[in-house]
Every structure is written in structure tokens, then in C-alpha cells.
Amino acid sequence: MQSKYEQTKGDMKLDNTSIIHLASKNKKWINLFRLSVSLKDPVDPKILQQALNVTVKRFPSVAARIHKGAFWYYQSAVKRAPQVLPEQNVLLGYMSNQELEQCAFRVLYASKAIHVEIFHALTDGRGGEVFLKTLLAEYFTRKEEAVIPLVDGILDRKETPHEAELTDEYLEIADGKPQNLAKEKSKKVYQFREAAGETLHLTTIKVPVEKLKPLGKKLGVSLTVLIAAFVAEAILINQKADKKQKDRLIKLFLPINLRNFFPSQTLRNFVLYAKPEIDLQKEGLHFVSIAHTIRQQLNEALSEKQLRARISQNVRLEQNPIIKRTPLFIKHHLMKFFFSISEKTTCLTLSNLGVIKVPEEMARYIEHFDFILSPRSKTPYNMGICSFNGELRINLTRNTQEPRLEEALLTLFTKQKVAFQVETQTMQTLEKAKTRSRA
Known part of the structure; x- marks a missing residue:
């Protein structure tokens, strides 16, 4: 059976929550998150790039770009993996509309760390976690000749994407019945008032x-x-x-x-x-x-x-x-x-994000994870x-x-x-x- 991604020729209408991330974006701010892993040994950028080249094909909804239609936003898989970049003391750097149309995520590396930064319209923390762990599995397979089992959310890079992974679950859960939900209180909420710095x-x-x-x-x-x-x-x-x-x-x-x-x-x-x-x-x-x-x-x-x-x-x-x-x-x-x-x-x-679990065959190379x-x-x-x-x-x-x-x-x-x-x-x-x- 063809996946939903294949049936739509690569275009997926953004899910129910994603449009708010596009609407909230302005000239100086965008809603990104970073998942980082600190390693015990130095990162090999060439092997990381090779691992990313393979992994992106397994994640058409995460390794994706965003473009406009007449009535909605759409995401589609990147045609090729982006270049992995050395970290330059920039955290969650801004992505312009032009950059989002090319690639709405990035992979960075430091001496002993790998960072994945993702525009929230593509996926949530759990989707980003699965992507990072699968990328790490491919990286350690190549660098250490490790045999990493497909557990704890690590996916098989040789498989084609599963339709269930590309589903807009909000549409599946909604029952169409009229809802009587309590309205939020109108009382004002405390805000930190300091002006943003550079x-x-x-x-x-x-x-x-x-x-x-x-x-x-x-x-x-x-x-x-x-x-x-x-x-x-x-x-x-x-x-x-x-x-x-x-x-x-x-x-x-x-x-x-x-x-x-x-x-x-x-x-x-x-x-x-x-x-x-x-x-x-x-x-x-x-x-x-x-x-x-x-x-x-x-x-x-x-x-x-x-x-x-x-x-x-x-x-x-x-x-x-x-x-x-x-x-x-x-x-x-x-x-x-x-x-x-x-x-x-x-x-x-x-x-x-909760407890991040990886198999022992991978854990031996890892110091810690961060969610930012x-x-x-x-x-x-x-x-x-x-x-x-x-x-x-x-x-x-x-x-x-x-x-x-x-x-x-x-x-x-x-x-x-x-x-x-x-x-x-x-x-x-x-x-x-x-x-x-x-x-």
C-alpha cells in the first residue's frame, strides 16, 4: 500500500496546530526547538553528513520544507539533506521565509555534540526525538560499526515511511460532536516585563x-x-x-x-x-x-x-x-x-519531553540529552x-x-x-x- 506521503506526491497539508506557528512568526522571532546530544567522543562531521543523507529519506514529514498554497500551508520532504554545519555560538537562530521554503530544520555539530533544530510547524518534541535517535543510530553504525537495535523509537532507515507516521491524528481523534467547553477566565495574567536584549x-x-x-x-x-x-x-x-x-x-x-x-x-x-x-x-x-x-x-x-x-x-x-x-x-x-x-x-x-530512552548499544557513546x-x-x-x-x-x-x-x-x-x-x-x-x- 502506498503511504499517504506518496499518494499526495510529497505535499502534506500542515496539521491542525501548525498554522499558528506560521502565523506567530515575525521578522525577528520564530518558534524553534533544539534537541541536543552530548557525546563521549569527538564528532566526525563527514560521517554525520553521510548519516543525515540516509536518515532524511525515512522522515519526509520532519526533514521537510514549508510552502504556501492558495488556502493553506503545506510541507514536503527536502529533495536532499542539508549540509551539517559547525555550531558558531548561535542558539536557535532565526529562519527566514526563504529558508523555510528550502529546509525548515538544521543539523549542527560541536566538538562533542550534535544539535537538531526544528521549526515547530513540522513536528513536536516527540517527533524530533525519534528523528535524532534514528540519526544517531545511523551515525554510530557507520562510525563505530555498532549494531543498534530498532527499539525505543529508533526507526529502520532502509524502510519507506509508514502511513501511520504521516497521519494528521487530530482529524482521526475528532468526533464531530458539538462541544460545550468552559471559557477561559478573562482575568489578566502576570508577565515578565523586561525588554528583550541582543x-x-x-x-x-x-x-x-x-x-x-x-x-x-x-x-x-x-x-x-x-x-x-x-x-x-x-x-x-x-x-x-x-x-x-x-x-x-x-x-x-x-x-x-x-x-x-x-x-x-x-x-x-x-x-x-x-x-x-x-x-x-x-x-x-x-x-x-x-x-x-x-x-x-x-x-x-x-x-x-x-x-x-x-x-x-x-x-x-x-x-x-x-x-x-x-x-x-x-x-x-x-x-x-x-x-x-x-x-x-x-x-x-x-x-x-520526559525520559529519553535508548538501547545500551547506543547509550555507551552518550553523555546526556538536552531539550531547549x-x-x-x-x-x-x-x-x-x-x-x-x-x-x-x-x-x-x-x-x-x-x-x-x-x-x-x-x-x-x-x-x-x-x-x-x-x-x-x-x-x-x-x-x-x-x-x-x-x-
């Missing part, structure tokens, strides 16, 4: 998972809820120092991997989100009550009934006959307007989390000078006797790097 600051907080689990077990919450509670309280500390925003809500944006709720093999975007909130005006707001409040809200938001209802609502809007016939440039401007409003309804994104998000377009912070080999790595990206959130978060970890180590980096923007290269 550099990007990355703070990595490393925590042994075994040091966090006892606290999570004591409170009866997952690690994601536990970290979210720490972050919410750290934001509260900053809010209390801002008299103009003292009455505002604290609300986090938590992407949810829907593959944990609905069986799926798709490598396209398949996420929804939860927005747990904390109201400073309520009594008894301390770390324990914050953790329990977030847990309760997530339990309510993540029931199968609620998730299916929200997916159905989004799909029904997309399939509205009027929306379908609306030219793309009008859709784009409407979505840009709605995004500008939506971004103000949360403080920051906290995305936990670009800061938001209007507010300075975002946060990506993943764990590997017993270590949780929290990556905070910030484009302002003062590390207000980081300092509050580390103070809270110390207060709760959570052991941690911290690494910091200051990266150039792509614009500054280009200026230097032309000098």
Missing part, C-alpha cells in the same frame, strides 16, 4: 532524578507537576515584587503529548496543552498547595473526554466551509491577531525539560539581562533541599553572528 541566555539546571522522586512521592504528584509547582512559586516571588501586577493570575502553558492518551505512531505534531493557574488572592498559597492545585487542574484537563472535545472543537473550526474557502493571507493575519492575544494568557511554556525552546516572541522566558540516565536537565532560555526567574527557582530548590548543579551560557543572536562574519 543575546540569548541559557541556564541548565541539573538535578538527580532520585533526589526529586521522594519529594514528588511525598506530595503525591508527578515530576512534571513538581517542577511546574517550583516554577509557579518562583514566578509568584517575582510577582510580589511587582506592585502593578500583584492581582494577576500565574498561569503556565504545558504542552501535552497526546500519544500518552491516544495510540498513535504519527511523527507530526500531536500535542495539546493545559494551562494550570495560581491565584495569588487565594489564601494558603505555599508550595504544597500550589503542587496540589496544579495536579487537580491537570487531572480535570487531561481526561479523554476533555481532550477529545477540545480537539474536535479545533478541527471543526478548521473544516468550516467558510474558513476552508478563506484565502491563506487572510487566515494568516487572523491567526496572527489571535496569537498575539493568546500569548498573554500564560506566563511561559514549560515543556517536559526558543524564548517567546513577547515575553523573555521558556523552559524545556528532559531526563536521561537518571539526570533531569531543566533548560531555561531568556533574552533579557536579569536572571530573575532562575534566581528564585534555585532559591526554592535550596529551600526544599533539592540537590542541583547549574551551567550557564550566553549565546549570540543569528543577526549578530552574521554581522561578525561579514566584518
Whole structure:
């Protein structure tokens, strides 16, 4: 049977969530994420390029470019693998419309690290993880003559893409029934107000998972809820120092991997989100009550009934006959307007990729993984989390000078006797790097 990719001659209409990533893009900002792997031995760029040349053929929806139609955006596989590039102290560098039309992802390498940066319209963190691990499997097969088993999401590079991997799962889950969903509160949400600077600051907080689990077990919450509670309280500390925003809500944006709720093999975007909130005006707001409040809200938001209802609502809007016939440039401007409003309804994104698993035949070459998000377009912070080999790595990206959130978060970890180590980096923007290269 031909795959859906082959049936459409290479063009796939972007999935239900992807258009927002195109609409939110502006002349200085684009929604990218980076998946990195640090290796025990130096990277061989020639072998990495050979591995990428093979791997891209297996991932037509991830190793892809984006182009416009009359009424929608489409993605199609790149005709050839892009050139792997040496890292030049640029993190999540900007991609122009012209670059997206050629290739909407990039592969970089450092002395002992490999980075994959992907425009979020192509896939989510899970899709990027499968791509990176499969690329690594091909790389180690060639470099080390290792025999890497096809487990833990590692795909066979010799196979043609499976139709299930290319499916727009939102369309499969939607049931078409009318939905009565509760409206979001109109109360304003706290925002970090600092103006964006010219550099990007990355703070990595490393925590042994075994040091966090006892606290999570004591409170009866997952690690994601536990970290979210720490972050919410750290934001509260900053809010209390801002008299103009003292009455505002604290609300986090938590992407949810829907593959944990609905069986799926798709490598396209398949996420929804939860927005747990904390109201400073309520009594008894301390770390324990914050953790329990977030847990309760997530339990309510993540029931199968609620998730299916929200997916159905989004799909029904997309399939509205009027929306379908609306030219793309009008859709784009409407979505840009709605995004500008939506971004103000949360403080920051906290995305936990979870435990990254690889077979022992691959793990022996790896030090750790990192998951890094670009800061938001209007507010300075975002946060990506993943764990590997017993270590949780929290990556905070910030484009302002003062590390207000980081300092509050580390103070809270110390207060709760959570052991941690911290690494910091200051990266150039792509614009500054280009200026230097032309000098």
C-alpha cells in the first residue's frame, strides 16, 4: 500500500496546530526547538553528513520544507539533506521565509555534540526525538560499526515511511460532536516585563532524578507537576515584587503529548496543552498547595473526554466551509491577531519531553540529552525539560539581562533541599553572528 506521503506526491497539508506557528512568526522571532546530544567522543562531521543523507529519506514529514498554497500551508520532504554545519555560538537562530521554503530544520555539530533544530510547524518534541535517535543510530553504525537495535523509537532507515507516521491524528481523534467547553477566565495574567536584549541566555539546571522522586512521592504528584509547582512559586516571588501586577493570575502553558492518551505512531505534531493557574488572592498559597492545585487542574484537563472535545472543537473550526474557502493571507493575519492575544494568557511554556530512552548499544557513546525552546516572541522566558540516565536537565532560555526567574527557582530548590548543579551560557543572536562574519 502506498503511504499517504506518496499518494499526495510529497505535499502534506500542515496539521491542525501548525498554522499558528506560521502565523506567530515575525521578522525577528520564530518558534524553534533544539534537541541536543552530548557525546563521549569527538564528532566526525563527514560521517554525520553521510548519516543525515540516509536518515532524511525515512522522515519526509520532519526533514521537510514549508510552502504556501492558495488556502493553506503545506510541507514536503527536502529533495536532499542539508549540509551539517559547525555550531558558531548561535542558539536557535532565526529562519527566514526563504529558508523555510528550502529546509525548515538544521543539523549542527560541536566538538562533542550534535544539535537538531526544528521549526515547530513540522513536528513536536516527540517527533524530533525519534528523528535524532534514528540519526544517531545511523551515525554510530557507520562510525563505530555498532549494531543498534530498532527499539525505543529508533526507526529502520532502509524502510519507506509508514502511513501511520504521516497521519494528521487530530482529524482521526475528532468526533464531530458539538462541544460545550468552559471559557477561559478573562482575568489578566502576570508577565515578565523586561525588554528583550541582543543575546540569548541559557541556564541548565541539573538535578538527580532520585533526589526529586521522594519529594514528588511525598506530595503525591508527578515530576512534571513538581517542577511546574517550583516554577509557579518562583514566578509568584517575582510577582510580589511587582506592585502593578500583584492581582494577576500565574498561569503556565504545558504542552501535552497526546500519544500518552491516544495510540498513535504519527511523527507530526500531536500535542495539546493545559494551562494550570495560581491565584495569588487565594489564601494558603505555599508550595504544597500550589503542587496540589496544579495536579487537580491537570487531572480535570487531561481526561479523554476533555481532550477529545477540545480537539474536535479545533478541527471543526478548521473544516468550516467558510474558513476552508478563506484565502491563506487572510487566515494568516487572523491567526496572527489571535496569537498575539493568546500569548498573554500564560506566563511561559514549560515543556517536559520526559525520559529519553535508548538501547545500551547506543547509550555507551552518550553523555546526556538536552531539550531547549526558543524564548517567546513577547515575553523573555521558556523552559524545556528532559531526563536521561537518571539526570533531569531543566533548560531555561531568556533574552533579557536579569536572571530573575532562575534566581528564585534555585532559591526554592535550596529551600526544599533539592540537590542541583547549574551551567550557564550566553549565546549570540543569528543577526549578530552574521554581522561578525561579514566584518
